[in-house]
Amino acid sequence: MGAATSDAPRAWRTVLEHIEQQLLDGALRPGDRLPGERALSAELGVGRSSAREALRVLEVLGLIRTAAGSGPNSGAIIIATPGGGMSALMRLQVAASGFPVADIVRTRLILESSVAGDLADAAPAADLSAADLLLDAMDSPDLAPTEFLALDAAFHLALAEASGNQVITATMAGLRSGIEGYALEGVSAIADWSATSTRLRTEHRGIVEAIRAADAATARSRTHDHISGYYAETFPPSSPSGPSAPTATPSPASTTPESPA
Amino acid sequence: MGAATSDAPRAWRTVLEHIEQQLLDGALRPGDRLPGERALSAELGVGRSSAREALRVLEVLGLIRTAAGSGPNSGAIIIATPGGGMSALMRLQVAASGFPVADIVRTRLILESSVAGDLADAAPAADLSAADLLLDAMDSPDLAPTEFLALDAAFHLALAEASGNQVITATMAGLRSGIEGYALEGVSAIADWSATSTRLRTEHRGIVEAIRAADAATARSRTHDHISGYYAETFPPSSPSGPSAPTATPSPASTTPESPA
DNA sequence: TAGCACGTGTGGTCAGACCACAGGAGGGAG
């Protein structure tokens, strides 16, 4: 042995597909332990290194968690944490120029505006306590920009989580990771951080307020303006991010009032 | 050697971070060739298998393309094809129950409605020729459901591409992949395929028509209804996809006419 | 009975060896 017999597909792909199939069949469920690497490779007739390559992919994608040692917590365990995989994907794609930053911002605009609107419309009012906590934490007067930004990201994510849509939550986590580097850089472009953070805090509360008031249109437009405003300030005029400006995206409810009056 | 000295982070992660850093620094750009696996591992002081694990991750994430042999086309080459990675991620997350199908559909609703609206509002009218071609192809009377569905997916993707937002395009490709299996299964749940496909064709043309007429609100609502309608038909009442029905999401412009009259 | 030492299995990593393949360099035939 030692080589691919030409007609066979890549060995690691075999492993990946095998596990995917078992997941689809229900033979493998979240919380379950995968066979050990040695067993898995023997079972599928591939080398351990090939099996490991597949497991590595699953790990980065957020499907499994691995731990050495013995006992029930060791080995590869199925977990579905899409956020991690999404973050890695977005981050690397941005690094490789596959995702223009402007497109990420535009996508945030769409997703978050929609989330805010849905939250306001939610029949049984969504639980915003997590967001409230973050809002309070952000009021600490002596927060470094980095800390503030982390709380800010967590706040936006908390809204997504409150909406209950796991796909959007994971996507937003990924989008945020993708532009995290730029966000940190951007802080230096802000003239008066104190004023900016105060404004951001006010806008955050305004969004939550609109959601609580079940005013979807306002929640949407405030979210849109909040995000586009921040990026307009962070990425001054000639940001080499892409051909068009992030704020160019017409939001579903930004300039269109359609107020509930 | 042969083992991790406990304090060191995982070797493959070292490789991954090294490459990411080079991408961020601009030392590595799309189209460039990575060092060979042997050189890379030597350079970073890790084993070749560890370097390979990192490369495998990059490959699945759509960042590199690998080819054996020699010459300029061999080796690992930086490519930024987010769609592939996104598809793998979504597909596996769905398989692992990390992404409820209902959430994926809801996300499609948001993204595609928004795309259709933006397309209609686009200052220089977007190029819809690719979508037109697919529309014509879908008119072939003797298309198998599978073929029709493939064209249908391509049509929706073409609209996203026309919008020029690469993040949305890749995300939509991923979302589609995630529910592809369910879509194929769902065909059998459709009583009169001929009638359904005719309806879908009509709806598609209606969407494009609204976009061409620069009627954003109609484009949005038609897109929303098109998608939610299809899934309502494909996943009859008691689909075990999630706690709430996909159509429960209030679209920005679905039931709210705000017609241009 | 309480505590500790050892065995065992797991992931993590490395080193070395082949294979298949694609391309280029070189020599030989025309």
Place this chain on the structure above:
DNA sequence: CTCCCTCCTGTGGTCTGACCACACGTGCTA
């Protein structure tokens, strides 16, 4: 001089075997 064929080289792809660090369980010991 030109063209074609052959061999060589480098690349990814894979397998095997080995060792390390670690966490757990078992069972012996005090």
